[in-house]
Amino acid sequence: MLKNLLLLALFFALPAMAEDQTLAALLARQQVQGSMVIASLKSGQTFVHDDVRAGQRFSAASTFKILNTLIALQEGVVAGKDSPFKWDGQVRSVANWNQDQTLESAFQRSCVWCYQQLAAKVGAQKYREYLHDIGFGQLQEPFNTTTFWLDGSLQVSAREQVAFLGQLYQRRLPFSPAAYDTLQAIMLVEKTADYALYAKTGLAADSTAKIGWYVGYVVTSDDVWLFATNLDIHTDSQLPLRLSLTRAALQAKGVLP
Template sequence: MNPRLFAAGMLLATSMASTAEARTICTLIADQAGEGTVLQEGDCDSRVTPASTFKVALSLIGYDSGYLKDEHEPTLAFRKGYVDWGGDNWKQPTDAVRWMKYSVVWFSQQMTKALGETTLRDYATKFGYGNADFSGDPGKNNGLERAWIASSLKISPREQVAFLKKLVNRQLPVSAHATDMTLKVVEERRISGGWTVHGKTGAAFPRRADGSFDETRGWGWFVGWAEKGDRTFVFARLIQDDRKEPGTPGVRARDAFLGELPSLLAGR
């Protein structure tokens, strides 16, 4: 057994044991320049909702289609009737940077409604983005409002990594401008070990049989890429809660993963 992979696996096991409120479904890390994976832990092939990690793909679609121009154009005003569960940060004029930073759902919805289901499906199919299904909840005709939020659009951690790897390698079928701007607006953080991490969280709740949301079993995503010098690694972390906890599963997935990442990439 590779001792580095064994150590990484032990670190993940310790993390899982110390966070009883959630289990790690998958941790997947791949080298931008390589063909294989650096680390794989758990079920990385089952598809679930992408939740707000879909904003990375939607940014590419928005810039390539011309709906988005740059970091600040368009800037859209909040209007009564827009979803506002994100609090005051969602009630401010929002551009692409604020959209990503505060994960503003209504900004996504204005974009998806302008683009339409056919355009979204065609781009997602070209990207290899999960099942590319924007039909929404059965019989609800709400795909442009919530297909990516615990609804019809689903993606696996492995597909997330494959998509992001194409993004950072500039291999997706979009303009150079769309790629440049998306790489620019995705949030970045500097962490120990000299790594700069670019990533997007996502959180959503599965549905019960009666259609209500099970807030005790929320999914939490953190996907993106980490850079140091001339090395870049693409990653996906997916967790699922076992009980209702303060905060969002996506933020908890991000914070736990960022704490582990320097050790996971040590010596690389």
């Protein structure tokens, strides 16, 4: 735990990063406000748009499914990517939630009711312990065990997301190899001969706008690039910008072809 906290402290002690004009131009072109952090795990080279906002915390939303999956696996609440979730017949707003799920489909479809089932089994005290030990964001007390990552009780910044992802990739967090392997399998978005992309979206309600997240990492032949993007989302038509702007930024920096 101490090692993890020291690494996080070092990351946040870094001086303010100069504005990356390439990233700024990408967001300006789409007339969207947000922040973006892209960092090399190998060299520490970091590109940032809006460094102040990069340190500002927002609701973790479904990006917490990354850590939540590891916790559920470690605690034995689920066994692997094929662990089943039986649909209760209640029709919800997202069509592909309205059926039986597996852990893999629940993660990839961001199925809220599935992860609420997991959360109820994990319990509040275990979440307190894991979040404290890992140093992921800030958890406000009291909190609702089945909604805290959605209702703003758990908040995290783009910088914190990147620091966490670095620890995740290096497997320096208190989870078993099997838990890491399962998460890696379900978090994979795209794999080619040149790179593998692992990521998760999120969408959080805020007082003035929804906050759209896209966080993850890209494994290339000679490096691992960590990234976290958050955007103000005013209309549903802006939701795809989470992915498209992040991909454009990674391409602009030579991470993706």
